[in-house]
Amino acid sequence: MTGLDVEAIRKDFPILAREVHGVPLVYLDSANTSQKPQVVLDTITEFYARHNANVARAVHTLGSEATTAFENARDKVAAFVNAPNRDEIVFTKNSSEALNLVAYSISNATTFPGADRFRIGPEDEIVVTEMEHHSNIVPWQLLAQRTGATFRWLPIDDDGRLVESSIDEVINERTKIVAFVHQSNALGTVNPVQRIVARAKSVGALTVIDASQSAPHLPLDVQALGADFVAFTGHKMYGPTGVGVLWGRYDVLAELPPFLGGGEMIETVDLTGTTYAPPPHRFEAGTPMIAEAVGLGAAVDYLTALGMDNVAAHEHELVEYALPSLAAVEGLRIIGPPTAVDRGATIAFTLPGIHPHDVAQLLDEHGIAVRAGHHCARPVCVRYGVAATTRASFGIYTTTDEIDALVRGVQQVKEMFSR
Structure with a gap:
């Protein structure tokens, strides 16, 4: 063994x-949700019992400890997926929110300065696969409806694998986004990521990977995958519910419009306009899932040790x-x-x-x-x-x-x- x-x-x-x-x-x-090791349960209890405070807002001891624990979790996740920059790690509620974040942020590109690369219209196409979880179908269908883009998909064969020839046929010069699952939750299939990403890049399309099922089970190296965005969730990788991750290439995140508005995602707010914080905080409006992120950090430590x-x-x-x-x-x-x-x-x-x-x-x-x-x-x-x-x-x-x-x-x- x-x-x-x-x-x-x-x-x-x-x-x-x-x-x-x-x-x-x-x-x-x-695949539905994983169980939690004692170290994750203890970490969450310890945080609430001894260090509970809001992050990035207070200068008192508890506030500093909470902020340090939260940002340490970001460092752990970045190392776990081999992200070149810790600021490429955005904490979300789950994979669904991470994928919606990308889809709705792209929607906001129509009015966001400098976001021309994300603008989608009726002449464009969005591609998914036939094996996607609903969380990687519905956000893109909604984006297509909002923008007039055409929604397309890569078919699967009788053995539950992508039809290889469709990759070059369906992904074409009109494709703006290719969103696909790394490992299928319904079939177990591990998709040819590099092949799909290479084709998408050749036509100038953004790539979004749903890694919800691969992050707990396979080495996940975002640099090797080569995509623009990778989403995964904590509760399937032996961490708590209520916390997920969006990784994005920093240059892409830096040009992407915000998804939600609120505290901590801004630089300055005036009644006549607002400027926004750089990533990752631009995409983490309001009080985040602090204890859950700390618990996810403990789960990452556990998996890394194994x-x-x-x-x-x-x-x-x-x-x-x-x-x-x-x-x-x-x-x-x-x-x-x-x-x-x-x-x-x-x-x-x-x-x-x-x-x-x-x-x-x-x-x-x-x-x-x-x-x-x-x-x-x-x-x-x-x-x-x-x-x-x-x-x-x-x-x-x-x-x-x-x-x-x-x-x-x-x-x-x-x-x-x-x-």
């Missing part, structure tokens, strides 16, 4: 000691183990790539004649937590002709024994319905 001591890791997560319906919890829903290469290797082994085990269940259909190549630790499946919600509910009676539905990626379900899927997703604390429990549970569900 890999360099991770999974049994030791599991002891760091107090919730994994729970029982559900009288049996040990098997948590296979990390080593993201080790995390990726562990989860790759889990996928290699789980795919044939689940495929051996008669009638089970895996929705997504059939092999572990360029595939993350998320496996969606269907059982003939059994609704995914029934599968999930019956698995829960055996203590197994999975998700059922369209996973905020309904176009994927439409593409494969299913109303919904059952999805098992793994994390650093997942074991092969838990995968065995899942397979047994699925067999038991089948037997129950056959009776």
